[in-house]
Structures are given as structure tokens and as C-alpha cells.
Amino acid sequence: MDFELNLSQQQKLVMTQQMQMSIKMLQMSSIELNEYVEKEMEENPLLEKEYAEKSQEISINKENDFTDKIDYDKFMKYLDFENYSHENNYKPEDEVSPFNFISREESLREYLINQLGEIQIKASQKKICKYIIENLDGKGYLPDSILDIAGQLNVSEDKVLNALKIVQSFEPDGIGARSLEECLKLQLEKKNIHDENLFYIVDKHLNSIAENKYTIIAKDLNITPKQAQEYGDIIKKLEPKPSRGFYTGDETKFIVPDAFIKKLDGEFFIIMNDNSIPRLSINNAYKTIINNAEGKDKDAEEYVKNKINSAVFLIKSIEQRKSTLYSVLKEIIDYQKEYFDKGVKYLKPMTLKDIADKIEMHESTVSRAIREKYIYTDRGIVKIKDLFTTGISSENTSSDSMSSSSVKGKIKELVENEDARNPLSDQKICDLLNSQGMNISRRTVAKYREEMNIKSSSKRKRY
Incomplete structure (x- = not known):
């Protein structure tokens, strides 16, 4: 064994941090990219955003005026020419959007509390009802036992039972139940259905209904399988989760299409959705800092230059993301014209390799470009990934x-x-x-x- 120095030659792909970030941005959905842009704007004071009113261009392949190495004197002139400025576009006479006055969604808890406020009961009883409402789970069921609630509030079990009956009388039907069986029976009672066979099936044969085993129910109740199935149809129309449809506190994230596919004069066009991502510009206030810092404050000048580099990279990456997605969509439309014309029955088998070969990119790039992205077509919103079969x-x-x-x-x-x-x-x-x-x-x-x-x-x- 000995120590020695050797020279060797090898090929290796080294990805810079910017390249890695650019790849990550390519695979981000519109919502994820917006969140990333918001984060960047918090850290970079030179970035500004404005949402485009409506894109007038079908193609997004624009010549990029930025270079990797920036001449800052020319860059300032470029910004002046392009009129990138930090102006306040607000006008006092602008109309106030009516959407600003739309109230937030009402939660199940608030809905029940409002109903509680409309009935005349003792304050002590109302307190127990409110406690029960506060302790309902995500399905609208009461997980705590009557004994536990009585002990926690230091009241009798009868008072808790009476309060629970009050809560169970509220809408939606089945609220405050302690089990699935009780939830279904509460709904049957509110519908004024008092058939003993139905209540028996709920207690004993819910699994048989789920498995469509109506012969077992028929044999147990001495009825025909057809009658048993009719009972099952009634039970299947009941709601096993009373809380369904109510606001749960989580923000609903709507699907935002990245592009619109429109057919005009027998030809398909791609219109990129510029409203899905903010249009970024650079704050002109940096000029004063650079001009005042020349030869005086090198740290301030260096800081501004670094932020300009970061801002330019972000703008270029967003444009590159749009350009790549446009190229992919263009080839998909050429490949799947019959699908866009006639429907899903005419969808051809298509792989990532088929598209990657046509646009001369790697399959992984195509995969990232279509990840969690949607298009709006005449047949509704379609997930791009679903077109690959x-x-x-x-x-x-x-x-x-x-x-x-x-x-x-x-x-x-x-x-x-x-x-x-x-x-x-x-x-x-x-x-x-x-x-x-x-x-x-x-x-x-x-x-x-x-x-x-x-x-x-x-x-x-x-x-």
C-alpha cells in the first residue's frame, strides 16, 4: 500500500443550484408556483407582480432580453425603455369589487350554534348543548360517552341525554349520533319512516347491504330478496356523514387550468392562462441605491446586484416553464386531434417517450412539465397526465x-x-x-x- 497522485479524465454532470431550482419550478403546479413566487417576493424587495388582464398572444415563445451576465448600466436603460416602474395603479374612482363583500363559508359548528340560539331553553341546558356541539368530530358524531360528559360538566346523565336529544333535533339530520347505526335511525325518524324491518336491518345487517347479500336479509326477515333490496335502497340514500358539505376550516384549492384549448375554423389553438401566474417586474427604486452607492457603499451595491440576478433568474425560469409546457401541449394536440374532436373513445395510446422524441427533450422533462397541470377544453377541465395512456x-x-x-x-x-x-x-x-x-x-x-x-x-x- 502506498500514497500516490493520479490524473484521470471523466465526464460528469454537475447541476448548479439555479439549474436544480429551475427543474423544480418546471414541475410545480400553478398553486405551488404562486406560493413560491410569494415567498421570493418576501425575500427580494426588487420583485413586483401584476396579473395580466387577458393574454392576447397564443404563442409564448418570446425572445428573452436578459443575459446570464448582466451589464448593470445597460440593464437600467433597458428597464427605463420597458417602463418597469414601481407605480401605484390604484385610482380612487375605481369600482370596488363586489367579491370583497362575500362572507366566508359557515362551519358546521356555527350552523348548529345559530340553531341553538333560536330555541328557548334554560341557560344551564344551553351550556350542555354547546359543549356537545363543540365536541363533535369531523363526521358530525359525538365520540364522548354520556357518562364522561356528565362527569366533566358535573351534571346528571339525564340532563346530558336531554341536551343530546336537542342537538340531534337540529339540521343536518343525523347530527350528534354516537354510531353509524344511530345516525341512520335518526334520519329515518326525521323522515317519519317507522318500519320496524328497516330499523332491524340497520342494527343487524349493514354489512349484508354493503355486500349486496340480500338473500341473507330476506331469509332472516322472512321476506323476498326483492323486498330486502328495496329496504337496502332506502338505507343507501341516507347520509352516513352528517357533516358532509359543511366548511371544515381548510381552504378549498380550486383547479386552475394552465392553458385553454380552443378550436377556431377547424384548427386547435393553445391560449396560455397568464392569469394563473403573476407577471413579475423589477422595482425601479434599485436605481437610486446603485447610483448613490457607487464608490461609497459596496455592500449595498453588491446586495442589489445579487437581488437583480435572483429576480432575473426567476422571471426567466417562469417564461421557460411556460415555453416548455406550450411545446408539450402543441405535440399532444397534434397527436390526439381525434380525442379533442370526438371524445375519450378516440384517445390514442401515448407515452412520454412519444412526446419527448418530437420536442427533442428527455422523458423526465416532459413528465415534470405535465405534473399536476390541467387544460381547459370544450369537454371541460382535463388533467394533462390523463391523456397519456x-x-x-x-x-x-x-x-x-x-x-x-x-x-x-x-x-x-x-x-x-x-x-x-x-x-x-x-x-x-x-x-x-x-x-x-x-x-x-x-x-x-x-x-x-x-x-x-x-x-x-x-x-x-x-x-
């Missing part, structure tokens, strides 16, 4: 294969048109598809059926 070999189509989405559409169509008294098994569906020229196995049929949340034949049967 695998293929199933087919003998009757002109192409070598058809997409899995098309096969799912065929399966759904067969199930919708089946005889409900004798539903199609997975093997029968497989045989029917194979007779139409599709090479598909029973396991694949079962997999696609489960992905579409279609129950098995035994659970779809109607008596």
Missing part, C-alpha cells in the same frame, strides 16, 4: 392498439347496458371485448373495473 392490442382498428381509456369506456358501456337481474361477470365482459377484436384478459378487465369504481357482478345484481 397505455395501449391494448386490437385487431379491428386501423392502428396497432387502442388506449386503456377507450377500453374502460367500452367496459362502462357494457355495464350500463347489461341486464341488472343478470349482470355481466368479468369473464363475460372479457369474452365480449375479445370478440370485438381486443386482446384483453379477465384480470385486466377486473383491474379497469375497479379503477372506475364499478362493483363486481354479485354486487350489481338487482332482484
